[in-house]
Each structure stands twice: as structure tokens, then as C-alpha cells.
Amino acid sequence: MTIKNLTINTILTITFLISHSRALTMEHPSSSHKNQCLAIVPYIEFDLKKLIKEYNTQYNIDNSPLVALAPEILEKVLSQIDTLDDALKTTDNLRATCTYFNNLPLEHFGKAFQSYKQEEKNKKLEDHMSSEHMILKYWGGRSRALILKLSGAQENPYSFHLMGEIISHNDTEALTCLLEKNIIDPNKKFCGMPIFYNTKTIKIAEILKKNGCNLHAQGGRSSHNVLWHHISKNNPSPKLVAYYLNHNVDAETINISDGNCLLHLLADSSSSIITTTIDDYLETASLLLKVVPNLINHLNIYNQTPIDVAQKRWYETEELTHYAHTHGIKESFNKLIILFQQHGGKTANQLEHSKKQDQKFINKIKALPYNDYSRE
Secondary structure (H helix, E strand, C coil): CCHHHCCHHHHHHHHHHHCCCHHHHCCCCCCCCCCCCCECCCCCCCCHHHHHHHHHHHHCCCCCCCECCCHHHHHHHHHCCCCHHHHHHHHHHHHHHCHHHHCCCHHHHHHHCCCCCHHHHHHHHHHHHCCHHHHCCHHHHHHHHHHHHHCCCCCCCCCCCHHHHHHHCCCHHHHHHHHHCCCCCCCCEECCEEHHHHCCCHHHHHHHHHCCCCCCCCECCCCECHHHHHHHCCCCCHHHHHHHHHCCCCCCCCCCCCCCCHHHHHHCCHHHHHHCCHHHHHHHHHHHHHHCHHHCCCCCCCCCCHHHHHHHHHHHHHHHHHHHHHCCHHHHHHHHHHHHHHCCCCCHHHHHHHHHHHHHHHHHHHHCCCCCHHHC
């Protein structure tokens, strides 16, 4: 068997031809069922023949160019390939060719690459993270990125961050793996913003918290918290809002620049209505009102209450009547305004009117004749 002189194309051709015959009947000792496909190891300058012979002898398997290497042998093979690029290509071919290798935990491949130069691994990870594989096709490129990270590759703090991609794609498996091995920091920030702010599901939030994430961390130019950041997004999840509220994330935070509270923020988020249901939108509002009812008539620097902001948005949709009706925006604002009113919400003008009425009443009381009944 002269595997060392075969090109990858030749190897893959042989794989295809043999996979219909004897290869299908070979069993890997660690499996209780027969593999549908075993893998050829494309490599350069490594005596695989000896390893195959030892392996086949140990497990009483006929010698064949189609072998499923034990993880410890796989790690040794990959670690001795001349270049990291060839090792990664070999890994890609192994995992694409064979179900057994595709199902192996990625830490086996990461361990194999630990011996390669740190600078080379760092550069390879940065190139991969900035490629279309991670930007447009996350699930197609995640394995290589995770393998490099597991091998000790470090990311450029000013470029794409793997943890951010993992969180935004709700990849619980990858997040758990890297956090439990202390390979990524759950409190990592990117451009001053905690990366966990992009969490979209309770499952991801729970994994992060379990591994030491500070849910109360502030970040960004206005030092907002995760609750503010999440509600400002286009599709706030009421379940995730409830999760943060149940963990005492501050809901009374006020934006320093404009004086808005979270109720103003929600009332201003017409884009949220487009990407979520009316019920979810109103449920988020109800959750906030239960926790911060005192902010229902909070005035921002423009002398607007949350109802004022919602009404302003409602009137603005008049210019986009068809679009607004199509997406239920006007209906959502109407229901939000009613909900605010049910909790004592008023406009700034109504507050001013009430204030004047109260003052008139106070003045009338003061004008009444005064009798000191204590002397009688």
C-alpha cells in the first residue's frame, strides 16, 4: 500500500470506488454499528503504514487504505504534517469524507494543532474569521474556527470575535465547549460593549451566567446594561426580558443624553413591531410596567412622557399608511398607548393640566377662613 505517494484527488477517487465493497463491512472497534464510510488520511512524509498495521493488528482488522484512526493516533498524525494549512486541509477532508471523523469531538483536532507556531495559528484564525465563511456562512465555517481556537489560537481584539458569532447564531454546543475549557471569557468586551449583549435566547443566557457572566455589566458610550441594549434591538424577546428582570438587571436606568427610560425606548421602537408580534411587543411593555410603574410618566429632556413618544410615532405612520397598516404598526401603538393609560400614563400636557388643577385646589384650601380650634 503506497498511500504516501497518492494525491488527495486520487485518494478521494479510491475512497469512492472502495466504499461500495469491502469498506462498508469494516467495523470500528469503538462503534456498535458498521460505519457507512471510513476515511483515507491524506498526508505527506509520515509513516502511516506502520500506524495502520499496528492498529489493524490490535483490533484484528484487515489492512486497508480506508481506516478510522483512534483519536490519539489521529492527533499524532495531524501534529506532524509539515504546515498548519496542510493539516487544516487534511482535517477538512477527513471530516467531509468520513462520518466517524465528522462526529469526533473537535478538541481532538484542536489538540493535534497545539504544536504549530502561535503566530501562524493566530493569523489563520484571523483570516478565517474575516472570510465569507464566518460572515455569511457561519455553520459552514465554524468547525475550522473552533478547531483553531481549541488549539490555542488568539483573536485580534479589533476584528471579528468568535464568541460574538457563536452567541448571535445561538450555538450552544460551541459556547459550552469553549467556556467550560476556559478558552473564552464570558465577560469579554468588543469596542467597549460586552459581547454577551447580543444574546437572543434564554438558553444562551443561562450558559453564560453559569460560567461567570456578569449580567449587570455596563458598556457602550452611554454605559447601558443588557436590558437596555436588548430592548433597543429590532426584536426584543419578552422571555429574555423576563429572564433579565428576574435576575435583577436594573430596569430604572435613564439615558444620560436624552433622559429616556426603558418605556420611552420601547415606545420609540417602531422597528420592533415590524419584526415581532403585537402580543410579544405588549408583553414586553407589561413586564416593564410591573417592575418600574413609577416611570410611566417619566419626562425626558424634551418634556415627553412614554405616551407622548408612542403618539408621535403613531402620527408619523400617517405618512406611511399602507406600510403601517400592513405591518400592524398603528394598531400596536394604539394598544401600547391604551396599556400605558391603564397604568396611569399621561401625556406631558395632561400632566401639566393636572398639576395646574392640583395647584388651584391647593390655592382654594389656602383661601378658606382659618380657625384655630385648639384654643377652644
